[in-house]
Amino acid sequence: MLEIKNLHAKINGREILKGVDLTVRAGEVHSIMGPNGSGKSTLAQVLAGRESYEVTEGEVLYRGKNLLDMSPEERACEGVFLAFQYPVEIPGVNNTYFLKAAVNAIRKYHGQEELDAMDFLALMRSKMKLLDMDEGLLNRSVNEGFSGGEKKRNEIFHMAVLQPALAILDETDSGLDIDAMKIVANGVNALRGPDRAMLVVTHYQRLLNYIVPDFVHVLVDGRIVRSGGKELALELEEQGYAGIEGEAAQLAKA
Amino acid sequence: MTETMTRNDTRALDGFLQSFKDLEAGWSKNGQGWLQPVRRAAIARLADIGFPTVHDEDWRFTSLAPIVRTAFQPAVGAAASVDAGSLAPFAFAGCDCTCLVFVNGRFAPELSTSSLLPAGVRAGSLAQTLADDRAALEPHLARHEDFQQEAFSALNTAFLTDGAFVSVPRGIVVEKPIHILYVTVPGSAAVATHPRTLVVTGDGSQVSVVEDFVSLGDGAHLSNAVTELVVGDGSVVGHYLIQRESRQAYHVSTLRGQQGRSSSLTSHTVLLGGALTRRNIHPVLAGEGGECLINGLFMANGLQHMDNYMKVEHASPHCESRQVYKGILDGKSHGVFHGRIIVHKDAQKTDAKQTNMNLLLSEDAQIDTKPQLEIYADDVKCTHGATVGQIDEEAIFYLRSRGLAEASARALLLYAFAGDMLQRMKVEPVRRHLERLVTQWVPQGNLLEGVR
Numbered sequence: 189m190l191e192i193k194n195l196h197a198k199i200n201g202r203e204i205l206k207g208v209d210l211t212v213r214a215g216e217v218h219s220i221m222g223p224n225g226s227g228k229s230t231l232a233q234v235l236a237g238r239e240s241y242e243v244t245e246g247e248v249l250y251r252g253k254n255l256l257d258m259s260p261e262e263r264a265c266e267g268v269f270l271a272f273q274y275p276v277e278i279p280g281v282n283n284t285y286f287l288k289a290a291v292n293a294i295r296k297y298h299g300q301e302e303l304d305a306m307d308f309l310a311l312m313r314s315k316m317k318l319l320d321m322d323e324g325l326l327n328r329s330v331n332e333g334f335s336g337g338e339k340k341r342n343e344i345f346h347m348a349v350l351q352p353a354l355a356i357l358d359e360t361d362s363g364l365d366i367d368a369m370k371i372v373a374n375g376v377n378a379l380r381g382p383d384r385a386m387l388v389v390t391h392y393q394r395l396l397n398y399i400v401p402d403f404v405h406v407l408v409d410g411r412i413v414r415s416g417g418k419e420l421a422l423e424l425e426e427q428g429y430a431g432i433e434g435e436a437a438q439l440a441k442a
Numbered sequence: 443m444t445e446t447m448t449r450n451d452t453r454a455l456d457g458f459l460q461s462f463k464d465l466e467a468g469w470s471k472n473g474q475g476w477l478q479p480v481r482r483a484a485i486a487r488l489a490d491i492g493f494p495t496v497h498d499e500d501w502r503f504t505s506l507a508p509i510v511r512t513a514f515q516p517a518v519g520a521a522a523s524v525d526a527g528s529l530a531p532f533a534f535a536g537c538d539c540t541c542l543v544f545v546n547g548r549f550a551p552e553l554s555t556s557s558l559l560p561a562g563v564r565a566g567s568l569a570q571t572l573a574d575d576r577a578a579l580e581p582h583l584a585r586h587e588d589f590q591q592e593a594f595s596a597l598n599t600a601f602l603t604d605g606a607f608v609s610v611p612r613g614i615v616v617e618k619p620i621h622i623l624y625v626t627v628p629g630s631a632a633v634a635t636h637p638r639t640l641v642v643t644g645d646g647s648q649v650s651v652v653e654d655f656v657s658l659g660d661g662a663h664l665s666n667a668v669t670e671l672v673v674g675d676g677s678v679v680g681h682y683l684i685q686r687e688s689r690q691a692y693h694v695s696t697l698r699g700q701q702g703r704s705s706s707l708t709s710h711t712v713l714l715g716g717a718l719t720r721r722n723i724h725p726v727l728a729g730e731g732g733e734c735l736i737n738g739l740f741m742a743n744g745l746q747h748m749d750n751y752m753k754v755e756h757a758s759p760h761c762e763s764r765q766v767y768k769g770i771l772d773g774k775s776h777g778v779f780h781g782r783i784i785v786h787k788d789a790q791k792t793d794a795k796q797t798n799m800n801l802l803l804s805e806d807a808q809i810d811t812k813p814q815l816e817i818y819a820d821d822v823k824c825t826h827g828a829t830v831g832q833i834d835e836e837a838i839f840y841l842r843s844r845g846l847a848e849a850s851a852r853a854l855l856l857y858a859f860a861g862d863m864l865q866r867m868k869v870e871p872v873r874r875h876l877e878r879l880v881t882q883w884v885p886q887g888n889l890l891e892g893v894r
Contacts, residue, residue, distance in 0.1 A: 236843050264845035276840040280858025280865075289854070290844040297845070329858075346844060 189214045189251060189385045190235075190354060196245035197234050204230040206410035207246070212354075215382040219396055220389045221421060222407035223429040228389045229273055231407070232358040235387075236270035237263050250354065264290075265297035267353030271343040271360050273389075278330040283342070284312065286330050287349055294350065315348040319375045336363040344375040355379065356387045361395035373398030393425035408436040455492055457513035458634075459485065462600055465516065469603075476576060477602060484589045484599035493593050503778040503810040504749040508718060509692050514634035514664055516601070517546035520627040524658060526553055532623055532656055537871035539618040540565050542606050545625045547635035549604055557618060562611040563649075565620050568638055569604035578609065582642055586670045586726075587698040594694045594720075598636040598668040605638035605667075608651055612644030612674065619650040619682075619869045626687065628661025639669040643677040645702070650680035650869050655695070657688035657715075667695040675702035675729060680710070682872055686879065687715040689744065696722040703729030703758075710867055712876055713740040713748045714883060724753040727761035727789075738767040739863040741883050742775035742807075749778040752796075756789040756822075763793075768863050769800040770856065771807035772885075781826065782814040789819050796826040801833065801859055803885075850889040857884050 190212040197205040204227045212218050222228050234241050235248065237260035248255040255263060278286070291311075292302040303311070316323065319341055331339050340360050347355055357376065361369055376386070376399050388399055396404075396418065404420040405412045408429070413436045414420065424432070462485045469478065493510050494501040524545055533541065542565060543553040549567035559565060564578075571579055589596035606622040624637050641651055655665055665687065673679050685693055693716045699707050713719050725734045740748040754763045769777040779798040800809045813826035833855055841851035860880050867873040881887040 238839060259848070260839060260842035261845055261847050264843055270843050272840065272843075276834070276837050278837050278840070278855070278858065280862045281841075281854055286841070286844070286854075289846055289850070293845040293847065293850070350844065 190387075191249040192246070193248070194246035195231075195234070195243065195248060197230060197241045197243045199230070199241050203244070204241075204410055205234065208407070208410070208412055210405065210412060212385045212387065214385055216403065217380065217386045217388060217399065217401045218403045218405060219401035219421060220387060220405050220407055221391070221393070221424060223433060224391065226407045227410040228391075228407050229358055232270055232273075232356045232387070232389050235356055236260060236268065261293070264350075265294050269347050269350055269352030269355045271340075271347055271355065271357045273358040273362065275331045275339040275343050277332045277334075279332050281330050283328060283330050284326045287312070287346060290346070290350060311349060315345060318348055318378055319345045320371050321345055337365065337368040340364055340372060341368065344372050348375050348379065351379070353383065354385050354387070356389070358389045359391060360388075361390055361392065369395060370398060393421040396421045406432055408433055411436070451507070451511045452492070453513045454510045455489070457515070458597060458600070459489060461516045465601070476580075477572065480584050481600050481602060484596045487590055488593055488596040488600060491593055491596070500751060500780070503776075503780070504718070504720060504747065509664060512632050512662065512664075515629070515631045517626065517633035517635045517663070518629075519546060519548045521545040521548065521550035521553060523627060524550070524553060524625065528658060529553060529623065529625070532654060534619075534621065534871040534875045536874075537618060539621055539871075541621040541623060542566065543623045543625060544604065544606070544637060546627055546633065547604055547624075547637055560614045560616060563614060563616055564607065564609040566607060567604060568607040568640060571607045579607070579640065582670060582672050583640055584670075586672065586700045587668050587696060592696070594666050595668050595696055598638060598666050601636040602638050603636070605640070607639075608641045608649065610643045610647040610649045613646045614644065615647065616649040619652050619680075619872060621652045621654060624653065624655045624665065624667065625658055626656075626663045626665060626691070627658045628663045628688070628690070630661070632662040632664070634664040634666060637665065637667045639667070640672075641669070641679070641681075642672045643674050643679055645674040646676045647674060648678040650682070652682040652684065652869075652872055653695075654684045655687050655693060655715075657691050660688055660690055662690045662692070664692040665695065669695070669697045671697065671699040671707065673699060673701045673705040673707055676704045677702065678706045680708045680868060682710045682867070682869070683712070683721070684876070685711075685713045685715050685719055685721070689715070689717055689746070691716045693719040694722075695720075696724065699725035699734070701725060701727050701729060701732040701734065704731040705729065706733050708735040708868075709737065711738040711740075711750070712879070713738075713742070713750075714879060716746065716748070718747045720749045720751065722751045722753070724755070725763070726755040726757055727763065728757050730758045731760045732758065733762040734764070736763070736765045737863055737866050739769075739860055739880075740767070740777055741770045741860065741880070742777055743772035744775060745773070746775045748775070750780065751778075752781045754781075754783045754794065756783070756785045756792040756794060759788065759790045759792070761789065761792055763795070765796040766863070766866075767798045768859065769798070769809060770803065770860060771800065771809055772803040774804075774806040776807070777809045779809070779811040779828070780814070781812070783816070783824055783826075785817040785819050785822050785824065787818045790821045792819060792822040792824065794822070794824045798828040800828075800830045801856070802830060803833070847889070849886045853884050853886045853889045857881060857887070857890055860884075
């Protein structure tokens, strides 16, 4: 589903990604772990089409198409979804209206008819239940005045409504208490399926107790330095990133 | 601002002085003789002080050059030329409210519509009331707005002839808004109108009044309006002003509120039209415990100039005032927000707050924002804040990442910025009407269909 080959990206002249290779097949959940500043969020943002990052080398194929040629909205319409690390507050834009516009933009892209108000409401209701969302949040401006946990839950709610093929979760666990994390994980797990794939970016292993990955990759200084199964996450939890960072530094020297 | 000194250009002033002489004889014949001393005092004052220049602190950011160099003709009645259908777009859908139509400053009963008003409520022509029942007007008319200091108020008072008069007796609640439509039909020469509105509300009454300025056709004209709003004790008044005149119109309008004890005045201003607009809002919180909310939205593009001047006077203790103004400026337009708060010596426990937020959509658009606090009491809470910014690119990316096209995302964010001001409007048919106007203004606002 997703093939990242030798991806290099920079922002403000500083190179952040220094040759990332990663292949994600349909049905798989991959976790990207790594210390702060290693480029995890940059990778997520580049995949979603953030224009402030400049891709200087490499390519990304998504379902066989060149992802990097697509605008952010085309990527969304093609089924790529990024759950933001810092969801943006948008005063004055009603959460429900916004989601309806998003759903219908995507349907239109695929030549489908727009959902009418009743069908849309039914869809919202079922997903709200899944994420134990307070109906009040739907009628408020997008993320405005939401607590950290509410914002993250709202991201997963958006994801549940939009049903992407490739979901990228950027530190969705940060700032969540254990109850909220379980709810978020439920929402994510409900989306897992043979036709979908997920990239779960996280600093801590904690979330991976609830969203169990098929593969874990460790990103250090803009490169994936180790890959393994879910047990790699546990190892990192015990030993921290220091050991791996040391290895990476050695690698870079050599 | 780039204009040179304009004090010496007296074409407008000379024209007005001449018009006054021409009209004076006629006025004394039609039963309005009692107003003559007031008119004379006003024209004498105008002749004395002339029009302000950018050297006057209150007019620093607004050059009146295009106005003072134009010899305006008095507007002549043109109601006969106006087809009722041409006014239909200005009506508020779903609201069979009273609509008083004035064409070139004169009441046009044949174009106006009335709905049933509660007993004792009056909504009609000021000229008619001047002729029939001047006792109802004398205690209020020209008693509050100070034409000694303000040239445009002096000008309006000198030519005071007609406009709307609304009066609500004590304890009466008027449910439907009263729509006052000031229509100008421009002619080959630039014309000036001086509509005067007087709203008097009894103790504990409630009413909403909408003043709506439109042009039918092209051609330069000046609308110089003054509204006096006399709000009784405990009375709740909503006032709306919509400025949607043509791009050749000059518009100066002043709202002067005189508020009784525990009264509440909410003023909404929406500026969309005109070449040069100056909107003055001057409430005086004269009785204890009054509150005043002043909301404004100004949206300019092209070469439009929109100047918002507030003077909020706290004259009694325990009063609260809130000013929230938002500007969206595109093209080479120029916006001004000048928010003055005056807290008098005895106005202890004043709570005054002022916010001005602006979005600049182009490199050449300009905003001048200036708070001005004058506080003579020692136990008060006054805050002010202003922001100037561009559309949040972070938010654009967020919306796009969910599938919205970039143009839709931009339209949506712009609408949201403005929409916040519309949400504050309690009269639903008016709010919906304005939502439509704002949507039409927003570049690619058609993309908002299904998004709002």
